[in-house]
Amino acid sequence: MPRTRRTRLITSLRLLCAAAVLAALPACNADKILTEQPKSVIVPDNLYVDVAGFEAGLSALYAQVRRIRGGQDAGSVNGLYATATSIGVDNGYGNQVAPTENLFQIFGTFNTSLNDFHNITWTLMYQIINQANTIINRADNPAVQWTTADKARVVGEARLMRAWAYRYLSYYFGDVPVVLEESNGSNIRTDFDRTPRDSVRKLVINDLLFAEANLPLTSTNNGKVTKGVAQHFLAEMYLATGQPALAEAKAQAVVGSGVYKLITARYGVEANQPGVAFMDQFKDGNANRSQGNTEALWVFQYARDVVGGGISIMRRSWVSRYETIPGMKLAFEDGGRGIGRNAITKWALNLYEPSDVRGGIYAIRKFYILNNSANLPAGKKLGDTTFTIAVKETINDRFWPSTRKWDWSDPANPAIDPQYNDQAYLRLAETYLLLAEAQFKQGNLTAAATNINIVRARAGASAITPAQVTLDFILEERSRELVTEEERRFTLLRTGTWYTRTRLYNPLPQVAGSVSQIALRDTVFPIPQPVIDANLTKKMPQNPGY
Numbered sequence: 001m002p003r004t005r006r007t008r009l010i011t012s013l014r015l016l017c018a019a020a021v022l023a024a025l026p027a028c029n030a031d032k033i034l035t036e037q038p039k040s041v042i043v044p045d046n047l048y049v050d051v052a053g054f055e056a057g058l059s060a061l062y063a064q065v066r067r068i069r070g071g072q073d074a075g076s077v078n079g080l081y082a083t084a085t086s087i088g089v090d091n092g093y094g095n096q097v098a099p100t101e102n103l104f105q106i107f108g109t110f111n112t113s114l115n116d117f118h119n120i121t122w123t124l125m126y127q128i129i130n131q132a133n134t135i136i137n138r139a140d141n142p143a144v145q146w147t148t149a150d151k152a153r154v155v156g157e158a159r160l161m162r163a164w165a166y167r168y169l170s171y172y173f174g175d176v177p178v179v180l181e182e183s184n185g186s187n188i189r190t191d192f193d194r195t196p197r198d199s200v201r202k203l204v205i206n207d208l209l210f211a212e213a214n215l216p217l218t219s220t221n222n223g224k225v226t227k228g229v230a231q232h233f234l235a236e237m238y239l240a241t242g243q244p245a246l247a248e249a250k251a252q253a254v255v256g257s258g259v260y261k262l263i264t265a266r267y268g269v270e271a272n273q274p275g276v277a278f279m280d281q282f283k284d285g286n287a288n289r290s291q292g293n294t295e296a297l298w299v300f301q302y303a304r305d306v307v308g309g310g311i312s313i314m315r316r317s318w319v320s321r322y323e324t325i326p327g328m329k330l331a332f333e334d335g336g337r338g339i340g341r342n343a344i345t346k347w348a349l350n351l352y353e354p355s356d357v358r359g360g361i362y363a364i365r366k367f368y369i370l371n372n373s374a375n376l377p378a379g380k381k382l383g384d385t386t387f388t389i390a391v392k393e394t395i396n397d398r399f400w401p402s403t404r405k406w407d408w409s410d411p412a413n414p415a416i417d418p419q420y421n422d423q424a425y426l427r428l429a430e431t432y433l434l435l436a437e438a439q440f441k442q443g444n445l446t447a448a449a450t451n452i453n454i455v456r457a458r459a460g461a462s463a464i465t466p467a468q469v470t471l472d473f474i475l476e477e478r479s480r481e482l483v484t485e486e487e488r489r490f491t492l493l494r495t496g497t498w499y500t501r502t503r504l505y506n507p508l509p510q511v512a513g514s515v516s517q518i519a520l521r522d523t524v525f526p527i528p529q530p531v532i533d534a535n536l537t538k539k540m541p542q543n544p545g546y
Contacts, residue, residue: 044182048138051146054154059308061131061161062223064124066300069312069423072100072120077417080317083342084121084172085487088518089498090505091348091479092488093393095320095400096341105508108517112526113546119528121172125165126179132162134182156214160225160233163207167237170200171490174524174543178203191538194527201241208234212250217259222288222422223301228254232297232426235434240494244441251435254297255451260428261294262458268292276357278459282405284421297426304420311418315406317341318484320365321398325386326377327370334368336409337417343400347505348479349390356461358480364401393507403484429455429481437474445469452477471495498523521545 047053072079079100086092087104094101103110103117135158138144139151146154169176175194181187211230219226231250238247254260263277268286280286281293288299303309319338323330330337344364352359361367367387370380380386388401408419432451439448445466453463455477464473478491492498499520502508508516526546 044134044138048135048141049144051150051154054135054139054144054146054150057131057135058154058157061128061135061158062301063308063310064128064131065161065164066302066310066312067124069300069314069425070310070418071313072117075311077311077313077316079117080313080341081121081124082314082487083317084117085489086484087342088502088506088508089488089492090475090501091345091483093343093345093506093508094341095343095393095395095397096339097395098341101341102514106514106516107519107522111522113529113532113542115526118525119530122169122528122531125169125172128165129162129179130183132158132165133180136162137182152214153216156211156230157225159207160211160215160230163204163211163233166200166207167204167233170197170204171487171493172525173527176200190534190536192535192540193538194540198241201237205234205237205241208237217257218289220290222290222299225298228257228259228431229298229426232431232434235431235438236494239434239438239441244438248435248438248442251431251438254428254431255435260297260431262428262432262454263293263295264458274362276360276362278357279362279404281424281427282407284408287422287424293424295428296424297428297431298424300423300425302420302422309420311420312406312423313418314423314484315408315419316417318343318403318406320400320402321396322365322368322402324398325368326375327372327380327382327384327386328368329372329374330409330414331371332409332411332414334365334414335404335407336414336419338402340396340398340400340402342484343393343397344403344483345506346390346393348483349401351476351480353461356456356459356480358459358461363404365404366401405484424485427482427485429458430478430486433474433478433481436469436477437471440469440471440474448474455481471497475501493523519545 047057067074068081070081071077072081083100083104087094087101088107094105100117103115136155139155144151166176166178174197177192178195178200208230211225212227212234215225215227215230217227231254235247235251238244238250263281266275266277266280268280268283268291270283271280281295285291287293287296289296293299300312302312315335316337316339318340319335320340320343321338322328322334323337349359349364357363365388367385370376370382370384370386373382376382389399390401406419408421410416432455436448436451439451448469449464449466452469452474456463459480475491475495475497478486489498492501499518502518508518521544524543526543527540532540532542
């Protein structure tokens with residue numbers, strides 16, 4: 001409080017205390033009365049003293065990472081973080097005129113250092129890094145009560161999360177400042193340098209190698225990262241840094257571990273209902289290893305009405321506004337309420353063979369059953385079918401096919417915006433495709449075809465020959481398997497194909513109500529202007545073209 005006000009309060013309290021003494025009441029201390037002594041305050045100094053405290057810190061760190069499938073602010077149902085990596089690419093486009101979708105679909109004047117989305121993303125990643133640094137740094141305190149094994153595992157988890165954030169930043173912004181210490185009031189800096197991307201990725205690899213060495217092979221906690229997660233990301237990073245032999249070794253370690261297996265048979269909560277094995281792993285109640293999902297490497301845990309439970313808005317972003325179709329209303333069986341801000345491109349929808357279940361009716365909505373008697377079209381009745389249509393990408397197309405991977409709603413309230421089902425973030429199928437890519441890069445087309453065919457066989461797709469293995473084919477297979485799941489922009493940047501493939505397969509000029517201005521400069525996004533402005537004592541260079 002202001003000093004003059006505090007002085008007056010102390011004077012008044014002292015007079016009251018003097019009166020209390022004269023009245024033979026217990027003595028009082030005015031300064032002590034005004035000193036806050038909260039009974040329950042959690043700060044690093046009293047949190048990171050034992051393994052339980054570090055586990056609490058890790059829980060908060062996991063919650064931050066899970067926000068990547070939520071809105072731009074905690075609890076937000078707008079501006080999906082993952083939009084940045086899943087549209088404005090060859091297999092995903094913006095199906096609405098909205099700030100986030102305009103940025104990643106039109107680029108041009110939307111993609112500037114003043115766009116708040118870039119600043120929000122930068123802030124989230126450095127929040128994750130700082131939380132990880134706090135855990136890593138404080139783990140060296142010899143007074144902490146824990147075992148050597150607990151310390152190694154906790155630090156391994158924190159270093160994997162730090163690696164994840166720096167990996168994200170390296171794709172998103174290129175060269176970025178590296179911070180390895182906990183931020184506090186005594187080490188505030190205004191002279192950061194941008195570390196070259198290759199050096200940032202060396203840090204990512206070192207952190208992942210530590211995690212690989214210290215994380216367990218399995219965990220009874222469904223949400224925890226394990227050795228396989230570190231190895232999966234190592235395979236990706238070794239590909240990104242031009243080391244395919246090392247990438248092959250890490251991907252093979254996951255595939256050959258005996259811990260994971262592709263889902264090839266029906267299981268779980270809807271096993272007795274019509275469907276396909278591939279889609280069972282996306283059902284609520286099936287995502288975790290404890291629920292039978294042998295394919296999941298890392299599963300994001302969401303929980304309703306639980307502090308730190310978080311929300312996902314993947315369904316809201318990817319499922320169309322089907323309730324606006326005449327004869328339709330929101331329904332649990334149709335996935336709940338979507339607003340269709342993102343959509344799969346026509347090119348990606350047409351990649352599937354007729355036998356490929358990943359492009360079939362259980363994976364992609366190709367029709368709806370009319371369920372609203374209040375506004376049935378002429379000549380139609382309840383239970384009739386209305387089909388989706390994929391002729392040409394336009395804006396707000398309610399008839400455009402949409403994925404069923406993110407279906408979730410409350411049966412009592414299908415209009416609810418957030419979703420709370422657990423979701424696989426990394427799957428073994430992607431590891432197989434990383435392995436195939438690493439083998440292709442080394443000229444081993446036979447091995448690459450073998451691993452691609454393992455993924456295709458599960459989907460009911462025809463086998464390919466070694467002669468058919470190309471980088472384009474691998475990228476197409478990744479789309480068939482991982483559309484709307486993978487961070488597609490990062491995949492295309494890693495393979496040097498983002499600009500050409502996006503221009504070729506994404507009809508950018510025809511959507512979002514404006515002509516796209518996509519350019520080579522957009523392979524990295526601008527450093528946020530608030531970041532540059534805050535670097536008061538040393539000029540921070542901007543990315544070229546911004």
